[in-house]
Amino acid sequence: MHSRPGRNYARAAAVILLAIGCLYVLRPFLAAILFAAAVVISSWPLYLRLLNRLRGRRTLAALTMTLSLTLLVIIPLALGAYRLADNVADAFDQIRVALDHGELVPPSWIRTLPLVGEQLDAYLRQLVASRERMLELGRRLIEPARHYLLAGGLALGTGIVQMGLAAFVSFFFYRDGAALMTVIGASMRRIIGEEAGPVAEIVSQTVRGVMYGLLGTALAQAVVAAIGFLVAGVPGVLVLSVLVFVLSLIPVGPPLIWGGAAVWLFSQGENGWGIFMLVWGFFLISGVDNVVRPMLISRGSSLPFLLTLLGVLGGVLAFGFVGLFIGPVLLAVGYSLMSGWTHTRDPIVRQKGEGL
Numbered sequence: 001m002h003s004r005p006g007r008n009y010a011r012a013a014a015v016i017l018l019a020i021g022c023l024y025v026l027r028p029f030l031a032a033i034l035f036a037a038a039v040v041i042s043s044w045p046l047y048l049r050l051l052n053r054l055r056g057r058r059t060l061a062a063l064t065m066t067l068s069l070t071l072l073v074i075i076p077l078a079l080g081a082y083r084l085a086d087n088v089a090d091a092f093d094q095i096r097v098a099l100d101h102g103e104l105v106p107p108s109w110i111r112t113l114p115l116v117g118e119q120l121d122a123y124l125r126q127l128v129a130s131r132e133r134m135l136e137l138g139r140r141l142i143e144p145a146r147h148y149l150l151a152g153g154l155a156l157g158t159g160i161v162q163m164g165l166a167a168f169v170s171f172f173f174y175r176d177g178a179a180l181m182t183v184i185g186a187s188m189r190r191i192i193g194e195e196a197g198p199v200a201e202i203v204s205q206t207v208r209g210v211m212y213g214l215l216g217t218a219l220a221q222a223v224v225a226a227i228g229f230l231v232a233g234v235p236g237v238l239v240l241s242v243l244v245f246v247l248s249l250i251p252v253g254p255p256l257i258w259g260g261a262a263v264w265l266f267s268q269g270e271n272g273w274g275i276f277m278l279v280w281g282f283f284l285i286s287g288v289d290n291v292v293r294p295m296l297i298s299r300g301s302s303l304p305f306l307l308t309l310l311g312v313l314g315g316v317l318a319f320g321f322v323g324l325f326i327g328p329v330l331l332a333v334g335y336s337l338m339s340g341w342t343h344t345r346d347p348i349v350r351q352k353g354e355g356l
Contacts, residue, residue, distance in 0.1 A: 029165065029169075030319075031162050031319035031320060031322050031323065031326060032162045032163075032165035032166040032169055032322070033166075033169055034319070034322075034326045034329075034330075035162065035163070035166040035322045035325060035326055036166040036167070036169040036170040036173055037173065038207055038211055038325060038326065038329050039069060039166065039170055039211070040170050040173040040174055040177060041203075041204055041207045041208060041211075042207055042208045042211035042212060042215075043065065044177065044204075046065070047061060047062075047065050047174055047177075050064060050065065058174075058175045059175055061174065061175075062171050062172075062174035062175035063171065065170070065171075065174050066167050066168075066170055066171040066174065069167050069170060070164075070167050073163065074160065074163045074164055074167060076238070076242060076245075077159075077160055077163065077242060077245075078160050079238060079242075158320050158321060159320050159321020159322050160321070162319075162320060162321065162322045163321075163322060166322065184200075185197075185200065188200060199337065202333075202336050202337060203333050203336075203337070206329075206332050206333050206336040207329055207332075207333065209332070210328055210329050210332040211325070211329060214249055214324075214325055214328060214329075215325070216292060217248060217288060217289055217292050218244075218245045218246075218248040218249060219245065220288045220292045221244055221245070221248045221254055221285055221286075221288045221289065222241045222242070222244045222245035222248070223241075224284050224285050224288055225240065225241055225244040225254065225257065225258060225281075225285045226238075226240075226241040226244075228258065228276075228277060228280040228281065228284065228285065229241065229261060231276075231280075232261070232265060232270075232273045232276055232277050232280075233265075233270070233273065234261045234264065234265065234277070240257055240261060243257050244257050244258070244285070246324070248289065249312055249324045249325070249328075250309075250312055254281070254285055254286060254289075255281065255286060258277060258278075258280070258281030258285050258286075259278075259281065261277050261281075262274045262275075262277040262278045262281065265277055304335075307328075307331045307332070307335060308328050308331075310327075310331065311327035311328035311329075311330070311331040311332070312324055312327055312328060313327070314327050315327020315328065315330070
C-alpha cells in the first residue's frame, strides 16, 4: 500500500518543525559547533594516522587531538589577549601621567616624515602646549576609544570562550566521527540520492582547503613575525604575534603590525633595525601569504577575494571572533557546491579522502 499524500506532508512538517526546534536549542552554541566541525574535518587525516598508531583507541586519540588544539591555538590566543589588555591599560596610565606632569611631547621622528613631518610636528606641539585644547580633544576621543576597546576586548574574550567550547565539542566529533558520518551519509542519500557521495567529498575537500589556507597561513605569518620581532628587539612579541595571526585573516592586515613595529624602531633611533623590520615584513611576513596560502588552499576551493573578504567580515558579525574562520569556510562550501551543480567548477577533488 502506498502512503497517503496527507501523511507524507504531515511527516515532512513534523521533521521541519523538529529541525527548527533543534537549531533554536543549539543556537547559542552554533558558532562553536561549526568551528569544531571545520577543525575536525580539516584535521581528520591526521586523526586517522594517530588512531592507527594508538591501535584504535578512539578516546585517547580524540583527547590527544583536542589537547593539541588547546595548546597550539587557544592558550596562545588567551595569553595574547591578556597581555594586550594589560598593555593597553599601561599605555593609558602613561598618557595620563604625562598629561598631568606636562611631559607629553611629540616624538622626534615625526619631523623626519616626508612632506607632512614639520606641519604635523608643529600641530602636535601646539596641541600639547594648550591644556584646554588637549582636554577638549580628550573628551571627544576618550569615550569612543573606550567603547571600541571594550567592544574589541569583549569580542576577543567571547571568541576564546567559543574556541574552548569548540575544543570540547571537537573531542566528541573525533571520537564518534565515524558513526556520525554514517548517519549524515544515510540522511544525505535519502535527501539528494546518488549525488550524496560527490557532494560530501566536495564539502570535505573544500573545508580542508580553506582551513589549511586560513590557519596555516596565519600560523606561518605569526611564527615568521615573531622571529623578526625577536631579532629586532621589539617588545611585546607574544601580543604582536597574536595580532599578526588574527589580522592575517584580513587582507593587508599584518602590515599594520610589522609596519607599526618598524615605526616604533625608528622612533627609538634604531634606524638600522627599522629598515630590517620593513624588509623582513615586506619580503618574509607578507611573502608567506603569497607562497604558503596558494600551496595550502590548492587542496580545496580557491575562494575569490571578494567572497573571502565578505566571509571574514560577515562571519565576525554573525558569529563573533570565530566567525573569522567560519565565514570563509561556509562561503567556500556554498561556492563549490553551486559551481559543481552548475557545471562551472574545475575538479576540486584531487584525491580521495577517507572518512570525514
